[in-house]
Each structure stands twice: as structure tokens, then as C-alpha cells.
Amino acid sequence: MKSHFKITRKLIDHVRTDVRRPHAFAGERVGFILCRFGVTSRPDLLVLAHSYHAVADEDYIDDMQYGAVINSAAFRKAMQLAYTNAVGLFHVHLHEHSGKPSPSGIDVRETSAFVPDFFHVRPRLPHGALVLSADSISGRIWVPEDRKPSTIDRFTVVGTPLSKIDGKR
Amino acid sequence: MNPRSERQSFLGPRSDEVLSALRIGIIGLGGGGSHIAQQLAHVGLRELVLFDPDRIEESNLNRLVGGTLADVRAKESKVVIARRTILGIRPEAEVIPVGTAWQENAEVIRDCDFLFGCVDSFSGRDELERAARRYLIPYIDIGIDVHRTGGDHFITGQVALSMPGEVCLRCMNVLRDDLLAEEAEQYGAAGARPQVVWSNGVLAATAVGMMMQVATPWQKSSRPPCLLEYDGNSHEIRVSSSAGFLKEKRCPHFVSIDDLGDPWFGERTNPNRH
Numbered sequence: 001m002k003s004h005f006k007i008t009r010k011l012i013d014h015v016r017t018d019v020r021r022p023h024a025f026a027g028e029r030v031g032f033i034l035c036r037f038g039v040t041s042r043p044d045l046l047v048l049a050h051s052y053h054a055v056a057d058e059d060y061i062d063d064m065q066y067g068a069v070i071n072s073a074a075f076r077k078a079m080q081l082a083y084t085n086a087v088g089l090f091h092v093h094l095h096e097h098s099g100k101p102s103p104s105g106i107d108v109r110e111t112s113a114f115v116p117d118f119f120h121v122r123p124r125l126p127h128g129a130l131v132l133s134a135d136s137i138s139g140r141i142w143v144p145e146d147r148k149p150s151t152i153d154r155f156t157v158v159g160t161p162l163s164k165i166d167g168k169r
Numbered sequence: 170m171n172p173r174s175e176r177q178s179f180l181g182p183r184s185d186e187v188l189s190a191l192r193i194g195i196i197g198l199g200g201g202g203s204h205i206a207q208q209l210a211h212v213g214l215r216e217l218v219l220f221d222p223d224r225i226e227e228s229n230l231n232r233l234v235g236g237t238l239a240d241v242r243a244k245e246s247k248v249v250i251a252r253r254t255i256l257g258i259r260p261e262a263e264v265i266p267v268g269t270a271w272q273e274n275a276e277v278i279r280d281c282d283f284l285f286g287c288v289d290s291f292s293g294r295d296e297l298e299r300a301a302r303r304y305l306i307p308y309i310d311i312g313i314d315v316h317r318t319g320g321d322h323f324i325t326g327q328v329a330l331s332m333p334g335e336v337c338l339r340c341m342n343v344l345r346d347d348l349l350a351e352e353a354e355q356y357g358a359a360g361a362r363p364q365v366v367w368s369n370g371v372l373a374a375t376a377v378g379m380m381m382q383v384a385t386p387w388q389k390s391s392r393p394p395c396l397l398e399y400d401g402n403s404h405e406i407r408v409s410s411s412a413g414f415l416k417e418k419r420c421p422h423f424v425s426i427d428d429l430g431d432p433w434f435g436e437r438t439n440p441n442r443h
Contacts, residue, residue, distance in 0.1 A: 006305040008334030036430030038304055040279040048305055050426045085426055086435065124435040144435075158305045158333050160383045160392035162282065164190055 002042070002153040003141050005090075005130075005167075007033070007049035009159025015052050016132060019094045026060040028067035028094065032078040034087040037126060047088070047126065047141065047152070053081055066106065068093065075114065083121040090139065091115065092130040100169070101133035103140070112149060115142050128152065136165055174213060180385040185213055187385055192216040194278055194306075196271050196297055197287035198247040199223070200232035200364045201311050204373030205285050206251040207234050210258040212381065217255060217264050218281060219248040220271040232366040272296070279304045283380055286310045287373075289362055291348045298331050298338050302423045303430065305333045309379055310343065311372040313399070315363035324368050324401025327409075328375045330383075330393060336415045339422045341396045368401045375399075375406055 011033075019029040032053045038046040059074035082089045091111060095101040103111070111129035118127040123144060130139035130152075137157075140149040155165040174185050181187070193214055195202045198221040209217060224244045225236050233247070235254035248266035255264050267274050278284065284306050286297045294310055301308035313326035329343050338344040375397060382393040395416070396409035409415075 008305065008332075010334035034426070036426060037434045038279055038431040039276070039434070041274075041276040042280055044280070046279060046304060046430070048429045050429050087426065122435070156282065156305075158307060159335075160332070161386035162307065162383050164187075164282070 001039075002044045003047060003126075003143075003150070003167075004040075004044045004154045004156065005047040005049070005137075005139065005141075005152050006156045006158055007137075009157050011049055011052060012132070012137070012157055015092060016094060016134075018052065018054050019092070019132075020096075023057065023060060023068075025062045026068045029055065029060075030068050030070060030091060030093040031055055032081070033090040033092050033130065034081060034085060035090055035126075036087060044153075045126070045141075045143070047090070047128070049090070050087065052092075053078055075117070079118060079121045082118060082125075082127075086122065086125070088122065088125040088127050089115075089118045090128040090130050092132060094132045096134065098134045098136070100136045100165075101131040101138050103129070103131050103138070107131065111140065115140075115149070116147055118142075119144065119147060138167055171213075177212070180381070180387045184385045184387075188213040189215040191282045191384060192218065192280055193380075194218040194220065194271075194281035194284045195251075195287065196220045196284065197289075198233075198251045199229065199287065200366065200369035201287035201313070201373050201376075202285065203232075203234040203236070203247070203251055203254070204370050205287065205377055207254050207258070208374060208377045210255040210262060212377065213259075215259065215262045217262060218267065218277055219251050219264065220267045220269070220274070220277075221247040221251075222268060222270050223247050225250060232364055232369055234366075271300075275300060278306070281306055283384075284308045285376060285380075291344055291352050294338060295344055295349060298344070299428075301331065302333055302337070302428060305429075307332050307380075307383060309376045310338060311376050312343070313362075313364060313368050313372060313401075315365070315401075324365070324399075326368060326372050326399035326401065328372055328379060328397045328399070328406075330379055330395045332383075332395070333423075334420075336395055336418050336420050337422050340415060340418055340420050341409070341411070343396070365401075368399070371401075371404075371406060372399055 034051050036048045055074045061069040063069040126143045128141040139152045152167040157163040225240045246268045252264045252266045308331040310329045379393045394408045394412040399406045
């Protein structure tokens with residue numbers, strides 16, 4: 001089954017605006033997108049972005065080695081939202097360039113370590129990690145069946161203009 | 170660029186690619202939907218899903234594009250007629266005709282990138298918009314009415330763009346509880362609404378133009394207005410006076426997370442209780 005991530009232009013613009021806000025000491029900001037799901041006739045797995053949860057200022061750890069390190073409270077708050085609202089959690093951050101973003105080695109290592117933890121609160125929903133650029137998006141998804149990461153196949157940004165993005169090219 | 174697209178090259182160097190990657194659903198292949206199907210084939214769409222449970226009747230021949238007397242005699246399905254029209258223009262198109270009410274094959278809608286609603290009833294619009302919002306699909310609604318006031322006939326109509334994340338048909342007053350209630354009371358006694366081919370054509374062409382503005386941003390600085398109003402007596406179509414206000418309005422009707430996705434997907438209860 002292929003995965004298709006859909007997000008409104010309004011929401012993705014809001015996420016970009018939020019993660020671009022300067023922080024007192026963190027080099028970048030991160031957040032979580034809350035998602036519901038559907039299955040189409042193809043069949044594709046639809047990942048439908050609903051809203052964005054910003055990590056609070058006080059939940060960043062001062063660590064010069066990385067752009068952003070967040071503490072356990074940040075994860076606990078996001079996982080509480082997943083638990084309460086029955087949503088999948090998609091971690092998100094921004095690479096400030098145009099074109100298709102690729103996760104860095106650190107991104108791959110860290111998201112591989114923490115995304116599977118989201119299954120503790122919502123074991124039957126997919127979860128994931130996204131990288132935004134100034135005008136594109138890429139990401140990985142973990143599905144409940146095997147809890148292993150795979151590249152999200154397609155993205156659609158729903159708005160004007162409507163953008164369809166191949167997740168694998 | 171494909172020679173067919175030379176005259177629309179202003180849509181952008183990648184417009185053929187963009188349009189051929191879109192899957193469009195048309196619900197209702199009567200007077201409005203048959204125009205839309207034909208225009209989408211001309212403009213370069215290759216994946217179309219057509220929903221209509223009806224077969225052509227003689228009374229449809231005043232407006233159904235592509236319909237013939239032979240089709241009436243054969244009691245041909247409206248989606249088959251539309252498919253024939255599309256393939257006559259663009260043989261490589263992938264056309265999926267669904268000769269049932271869309272609700273009976275609702276999962277097919279979820280693959281669409283746009284939906285055109287050409288339905289007569291307010292309840293039909295309501296249901297369709299809810300489905301479109303559930304799967305984050307832009308929905309373009311066209312509606313026309315001919316009514317008599319003071320001895321004169323008036324043709325009015327609208328083209329409305331319900332974009333997920335933005336205002337909906339209720340925000341635009343296209344859908345209201347009183348209209349839905351009134352329609353429910355008249356159930357079975359409303360009869361067939363009057364329709365004419367030229368007005369259907371104006372609204373259908375405007376709806377296609379609206380979709381093109383969203384899909385191929387040939388007007389880089391603007392997005393289409395969400396609501397256009399049609400006056401068939403003066404032959405004018407204009408941006409609704411409320412469009413400016415609506416641009417800034419936050420939709421209060423589709424904000425719940427439960428409005429999104431398959432209601433039965435995964436779990437909705439405390440996972441520790443399973």
C-alpha cells in the first residue's frame with residue numbers, strides 16, 4: 001500500500017512560520033503534526049494532516065551540538081495529544097532551502113529512535129517524521145503492521161496553488 | 170509541449186504534466202457535469218471519475234452535451250455518454266464511469282484531487298462537501314435556478330469553491346439549515362428544476378476556470394474568489410460581494426478532528442482497554 005500525505009496550504013504555511021521563529025538558544029524549532037487516516041480505492045493509505053502542535057520554548061535543551069534538542073516533556077505533551085485525540089504523530093522540522101529536502105544522518109538516526117515510541121500511546125495508528133523545505137516536503141512513515149520506516153510516496157498540498165509532490169524523487 | 174497545448178502554453182511549461190497527474194471526480198453528468206467533462210478533456214485532464222446513476226431521457230436533450238437521440242432510444246447511461254465524449258477528444262484518458270450514486274462507491278472519491286458537484290439538491294451538496302472535507306479534496310459546486318417572480322422568469326446561479334482549510338458552503342450561505350429543512354419538507358414534490366444549456370455552459374466553464382487557476386498558477390499573485398454569482402437575465406457573472414469578507418473568515422464548521430479521515434480507521438478509544 002502506498003502512502004499519500006495531504007496537508008492544507010494554510011496549515012503548512014503556519015508550520016513554516018512557526019518553526020522559523022527564533023528561539024533564545026536553540027538553532028531551529030521543531031513540532032508535531034496531528035493526523036487522521038483513510039484508505040482509498042487504489043488502495044493508498046491517506047495521511048490527513050489536521051493541526052500543528054508547537055514545542056514550547058521551555059522544552060528545548062541547550063545543546064550546541066544540534067540545531068534542536070527537545071526534552072521528555074515535549075514528547076510527553078505530544079504523546080498525550082495522540083492519546084486523547086486518537087491521532088498519528090508526525091514530527092516536523094524545516095531545512096531552509098528550496099527544492100526537495102532530505103533528512104540528515106542525524107535526522108534519520110534520531111527519528112528512528114523516537115518515532116516507534118509513539119506506538120506506546122497509539123499502537124494502531126501510523127506515525128512519522130517530516131522534513132519541510134521552503135517549497136517542498138519529504139518524510140518517512142511507520143505503520144502499525146511492521147513499525148518500520150518507509151518513505152512517504154506522495155504529498156499533496158491542498159490550496160492555491162495545489163501542489164502534488166513525488167515523495168521518492 | 171504537446172501541439173494540442175500550444176494555445177494554452179501561458180499556463181506554464183509544466184502544465185501538461187501537472188494536469189495529466191490530476192484525478193478529477195465529477196458528480197452529476199447532466200446539464201452542468203457534461204459540459205465540465207468535455208472541457209476537462211479539451212484542457213488536458215487524463216484521469217476522470219464520473220458518477221451518475223441516471224440514464225438519458227428525451228427531456229435531457231435540451232442541455233446534455235454529447236447526448237443524442239440514439240442515446241435516448243438506447244436509454245444510455247449518462248456516465249457512458251460522458252466517457253464517450255471524453256475519449257473522442259482524448260483517447261488516452263483513463264475514465265472511470267460509476268453508474269451509481271457516489272455514496273455507493275464513496276471510496277473512489279478519496280483518490281480524487283478535485284471534485285465537481287453538479288447536483289440539484291442542497292442535501293446532495295451538503296453530503297458531497299462533507300465527504301470532500303473528510304479527505305481534504307477541493308470541491309467546486311455549481312448551482313442554477315430558474316424562478317418566477319411577478320410574472321417574469323429569472324435565472325440565477327453560483328459557482329462556489331470549498332477549499333479545505335478555508336471557508337465552506339455554509340460560510341458562503343450556499344448551504345443553510347432553513348434551505349435544507351425546506352427541501353426536506355418538499356421531498357417528493359419538488360419536481361424537475363428548469364435548466365437551460367447556455368446558463369449551464371457559463372457556470373461549467375467558470376468552474377473549470379476556477380480549477381485551472383488552482384491547479385496551474387498562471388496568475389501567480391492571486392487565488393480564485395470562493396464565490397461567484399450568476400445573473401442569467403443580464404448575462405453577468407461576478408465575484409460575490411461577500412468574497413472579500415470570506416477571504417479572511419475562519420470556517421467554524423469543519424474544525425473538529427472527527428471531521429477528518431475514515432471514522433473506523435485504527436482506534437478511537439483508550440487503547441489500554443483493548
